[in-house]
Ligand code: GTP
């Protein structure tokens with residue numbers, strides 16, 4: 001189920017600027033530098049589609065990419081980047097929150113988590129907020145090429161144990177690497193499955 005064609009559509013700072021059609025969209029969120037833009041490029045087979053950077057805070061707007069004329073991949077700015085002023089952090093937060101709560105096209109949000117580190121308060125709080133607002137989401141553990149398999153499994157176990165303290169059920173989860181392509185087929189097939197049910 002590979003993607004055949006992807007084109008950049010628009011960068012928006014608020015949802016009134018987002019595409020006006022009713023196509024389904026899948027957005028990617030998570031801490032700055034977790035690998036959102038890189039994952040979108042992996043899914044789209046195009047390393048230059050979404051801009052990536054070694055420095056956090058690269059993506060600053062809501063970016064829509066139209067896939068096969070049928071649905072959108074949406075790259076969002078990261079949260080939790082300490083090196084921006086309070087005002088601009090607040091602005092980003094509002095942009096992300098409005099998008100997630102109000103964008104009717106959004107059918108699933110992928111929450112990206114760095115697979116190398118223990119559960120972070122900011123991610124757990126964000127996931128809790130999604131739950132409170134009944135936002136449909138899945139989780140993606142990124143950068144798994146940087147870990148040995150047994151370490152990855154250990155980290156996932158710790159993460160899920162933490163999640164199960166607050167949740168009765170675990171959300172759908174993926175493990176990915178923008179370097180090796182791991183997880184790409186699984187995410188695309190999940191998206192296609194949802195698209196077919198719409
Ligand atoms: P912001 O736009 O700043 O919020 O960041 P982002 O989440 O879009 O991250 P981005 O895709 O720009 O990647 C950040 C850095 O992590 C870049 O240096 C990427 O090359 C690197 N990176 C992303 N995904 C992977 C991965 O799967 N494996 C490895 N080894 N590096 C990755």
Ligand code: MG
Nearest residue numbers: 036037058059
């Ligand atoms: Mg980015």
